[in-house]
Amino acid sequence: MLSPTSQVLVRNKEIFEQGKWIFVNPPEADIFSALSNSEIFGFHQFYDVFQQCPKNDKHVFSAHYPVTQANTPNSDLFDGAVIYMPKSKEQAAFLIANMAACVKSGGNIYLVGENKSGIKSADKLFTNISQRVNKIDSARHCSLFCALIEQSFTFDVEKFVQYKEIQVKDTLCKIAFLPGIFNAGALDPATQLLIENLPEKLTGRVLDFACGSGVIGCFAAKNHPDIILTLSDVSAIAIFCSQRSLAANNLKGTVVASNGLSEVNHKFDAVLTNPPFHTGIKTDYSVTDKFIKEVKFALLPKGTLMLVANRFLPYPDIIKGSLPMLSTLAQTSKFNLYRAQK
Ligand SMILES: C[S@@+](CC[C@H](N)C(=O)[O-])C[C@H]1O[C@@H](n2cnc3c(N)ncnc32)[C@H](O)[C@@H]1O
Numbered sequence: 001m002l003s004p005t006s007q008v009l010v011r012n013k014e015i016f017e018q019g020k021w022i023f024v025n026p027p028e029a030d031i032f033s034a035l036s037n038s039e040i041f042g043f044h045q046f047y048d049v050f051q052q053c054p055k056n057d058k059h060v061f062s063a064h065y066p067v068t069q070a071n072t073p074n075s076d077l078f079d080g081a082v083i084y085m086p087k088s089k090e091q092a093a094f095l096i097a098n099m100a101a102c103v104k105s106g107g108n109i110y111l112v113g114e115n116k117s118g119i120k121s122a123d124k125l126f127t128n129i130s131q132r133v134n135k136i137d138s139a140r141h142c143s144l145f146c147a148l149i150e151q152s153f154t155f156d157v158e159k160f161v162q163y164k165e166i167q168v169k170d171t172l173c174k175i176a177f178l179p180g181i182f183n184a185g186a187l188d189p190a191t192q193l194l195i196e197n198l199p200e201k202l203t204g205r206v207l208d209f210a211c212g213s214g215v216i217g218c219f220a221a222k223n224h225p226d227i228i229l230t231l232s233d234v235s236a237i238a239i240f241c242s243q244r245s246l247a248a249n250n251l252k253g254t255v256v257a258s259n260g261l262s263e264v265n266h267k268f269d270a271v272l273t274n275p276p277f278h279t280g281i282k283t284d285y286s287v288t289d290k291f292i293k294e295v296k297f298a299l300l301p302k303g304t305l306m307l308v309a310n311r312f313l314p315y316p317d318i319i320k321g322s323l324p325m326l327s328t329l330a331q332t333s334k335f336n337l338y339r340a341q342k
Helices: 004-011 030-034 047-052 089-100 119-125 189-196 215-223 236-248 286-298 315-320
Strands: 021-024 040-044 059-061 078-084 103-114 133-139 142-148 162-168 171-177 205-209 228-233 254-257 268-273 299-310 325-331 335-341
Touching: 004 030, 004 103, 004 133, 004 142, 021 089, 040 047, 047 059, 078 089, 089 103, 089 119, 103 119, 119 133, 119 142, 162 189, 171 215, 171 236, 189 215, 189 299, 189 325, 189 335, 205 215, 205 286, 215 228, 215 236, 215 268, 228 236, 236 254, 268 286, 286 299, 286 315, 299 315, 315 325, 315 335
Parallel strands: 021 040, 021 078, 040 059, 078 103, 205 228, 205 268, 228 254, 268 299
Antiparallel strands: 103 142, 133 142, 162 171, 299 335, 325 335
């Protein structure tokens, strides 16, 4: 079943029947088969949906769509773009700026999102790009806006990358952030608890699972330069930031795009994580539930898992069902740091 946002696009499918289109971050691959135009391309910042799409040059997994309109032939530009409203307005502004450089002058950028997602301020999000923004449809608790692009724009991702120095105890790391990354520009208190309690001895292969900006992996490698570090995340923004964070600290590591542990092939001496959970109307920790159940297969014998999480989340029981030894290493009023061993 299509998401409500995709259903709104299907209601308006005649708009997308002609020309060359790019759809940005659809929550499911089925939207491409639900529309009849075969000239609809996909730009994906999430690896799970990208994986569901046909493996061809119509679908790109990347932090930003690779275009600078200054040297792009008109035939490579799109007649229109459709952006699914992301979680943060900063990420929406980033995607709008990126798409403005991908769309021909005279083309349109559509923005579709749930009404509770902040889409109602679409006018403001388009301020630097278009003054001609109209609401096209409203249904399924979602809205569809259209902005007319009347000139050509260039896009340079470097203008959006920010570096911040983060200090924990005696160690300083320079961390890269892009709009849309978890806790942009700051250190999350749960992440801080994990970093403050990194083991004195850390050797062999280490995985920073759900790495975000790569902050946990960078601190681990800076304090233990001999580890063989892997970082993984489902988000292309996280992959981009982690690569930049490693480079900014002269550290080596392999950064892997992966939905859960799907693309993580090695076995590890230690897995470190501040894993995802979604707080909406309902708390959703299904990704982490699955990760905990599978992590034993990614650990070497005696390998350890260090996981930090909100105290109310039921992870101790799930961990106990997966790994034999469990302790609470550290805690604050909000977070617990668990250590489990295979
Ligand atoms: C709580 S943040 C932690 C980020 C970083 N480790 C930190 O501590 O700042 C969780 C991360 O999980 C990632 N994530 C969400 N769903 C995922 C999935 N299915 N597989 C892998 N990573 C996922 C998000 O992109 C996000 O970067």
